[in-house]
Amino acid sequence: MAHIHLEDGSFSLVWVIVWWTAAIILIGISLYLLRSGKKTDSRKITIAAFCTAAAFAIFQVSIPVFGGVHLNLTPLIGILTGPAIGSLVVLIINILSAAIGHGGWSMIGANTLVNITEVLVASSLFSLLGKITQSPFARAATATFAGLVCGNIVMVGIILVSGVQGVTQSPTQILAGLSLIVAINLAVAALEAMVTGFVVTFLYRVRPDILGGKQENPGR
Amino acid sequence: MSATMISQHIPDLDLITSYAERQDSFFSRVSPWTKLGGLVLVILLITVTRNLEICSTLYVAILAMYYLAGLPVKKLFAWYSLPVIFVLSLVGLLAWSEPGTPIFSCAVTGVTIALTDNGVLLIFTLLLKALISVTYSLFFLMTTKYEHFAGMISRIFPSPLDQIFLMAYRFLFLTLAMTGAMLKAVRSRGGGLVHSTRVQGRIFAEVFALVFIRSFERAERVHKAMIARGYRGTFGAGTAIPRPGLSGYGVLGAFSLAIAVIVWMVPNTGGW
Numbered sequence: 001m002a003h004i005h006l007e008d009g010s011f012s013l014v015w016v017i018v019w020w021t022a023a024i025i026l027i028g029i030s031l032y033l034l035r036s037g038k039k040t041d042s043r044k045i046t047i048a049a050f051c052t053a054a055a056f057a058i059f060q061v062s063i064p065v066f067g068g069v070h071l072n073l074t075p076l077i078g079i080l081t082g083p084a085i086g087s088l089v090v091l092i093i094n095i096l097s098a099a100i101g102h103g104g105w106s107m108i109g110a111n112t113l114v115n116i117t118e119v120l121v122a123s124s125l126f127s128l129l130g131k132i133t134q135s136p137f138a139r140a141a142t143a144t145f146a147g148l149v150c151g152n153i154v155m156v157g158i159i160l161v162s163g164v165q166g167v168t169q170s171p172t173q174i175l176a177g178l179s180l181i182v183a184i185n186l187a188v189a190a191l192e193a194m195v196t197g198f199v200v201t202f203l204y205r206v207r208p209d210i211l212g213g214k215q216e217n218p219g220r
Numbered sequence: 221m222s223a224t225m226i227s228q229h230i231p232d233l234d235l236i237t238s239y240a241e242r243q244d245s246f247f248s249r250v251s252p253w254t255k256l257g258g259l260v261l262v263i264l265l266i267t268v269t270r271n272l273e274i275c276s277t278l279y280v281a282i283l284a285m286y287y288l289a290g291l292p293v294k295k296l297f298a299w300y301s302l303p304v305i306f307v308l309s310l311v312g313l314l315a316w317s318e319p320g321t322p323i324f325s326c327a328v329t330g331v332t333i334a335l336t337d338n339g340v341l342l343i344f345t346l347l348l349k350a351l352i353s354v355t356y357s358l359f360f361l362m363t364t365k366y367e368h369f370a371g372m373i374s375r376i377f378p379s380p381l382d383q384i385f386l387m388a389y390r391f392l393f394l395t396l397a398m399t400g401a402m403l404k405a406v407r408s409r410g411g412g413l414v415h416s417t418r419v420q421g422r423i424f425a426e427v428f429a430l431v432f433i434r435s436f437e438r439a440e441r442v443h444k445a446m447i448a449r450g451y452r453g454t455f456g457a458g459t460a461i462p463r464p465g466l467s468g469y470g471v472l473g474a475f476s477l478a479i480a481v482i483v484w485m486v487p488n489t490g491g492w
Binding site: 006007008009010011012013016027031034042043045046047048049050052053054056057058085088089091092095096098099100101102103104105106164165166167168169173174176177178180181198199202203206207210 | 230231259263264266267268270299300302303306307309310311313314316317318319338341342345346349350352353354357358361378380381383384385386387388390391392394395396398399429430431432433435436439440442443447451
């Protein structure tokens, strides 16, 4: 997973405002796309709400290694709901998480950007890969891993650009310090890719309509 | 242990909601808008200051409010685990190379790394800021009724963001209970998360998928029931929310002024 586990007061006010503004612009674009299209299907809103709740619940299940890592299922959200609704979902998850101390309020902007990247990459790649392979496992696992790698890059980029208040090291030193976290995140990304691959395969088998398809026999 | 409680160390939403609905302390009667304004100012203050005395004073003041509101302090300390783990796992790594007087050093793959006094101070300051934020957040959640939160969400967020938010809150209890039950099932069969993920990855993923499908089916049933009751994609929350009184505006004004004075006069407020 890629998600900045920094709490409030880690970034300076300027960077908090910068990341919040960038996130609000992206959320604004998502809202515009949703409103400018045909009338928003209330069933889609129900699915998005359910995705938010399920992902938030799974977000809180920390695997007790390296100080606690967790799956965040943002690529799965992207695959299930698409990039526009997926962006709204990750914003709400970050707000709910901040409310219970899982990431800070001031970090919601930065974390939303990281998660929107994951949603966008995974959702787009999942659709694109449909032209190459019919295997839902391969499509979902590849899209998830790519999404999480991109999310990781954005996460590291945000920390390097913003710096952490009180840390006097150079960006190179910070990058060296973050490399362990990046390595752990990539290992968890591989795990999450497998889990998402199996989840999507299972969904294709028993409820293909959730993925916007019709009943079919999935290849593996 | 309530149905929605995944672990002793993660805030229990059932308990939080129970306190929010049943509490009748002075703070429960304060306008939710005042408390929201307070949250914004608290976050602003800990963002612009690194002064340890100010952070310590703020933390003690918020903890005192939490205690005076009759909220469970022991539970709060257990719920601190999550932010503490997160601060230590990231800042704990960065703190090792901070310049300063070494307190402890060791060699890792031939390279000597040292934990300095400035590194320890960095961890302590960010930890304190995290505890301030989480304590005030939980205080806010546990002294504000659901209907007021729903009303605020409805007024602050544009559609369909507010709709997803409001419905997600309702589904949250359902999915947390299901996730908790799934974890209990894994543990009762002798599995831990690490063990189960490694050994039974596929089964584990199918259980996750099953949780998704079951929650989804329930969500669909709720959606159909809502459609039957006239839901057309707009879920209004027209509850009147108490406006801040004169004292509420006064407190927020005084707090804002205090932040301005702190930024102007106190050292270590380089958080711009």
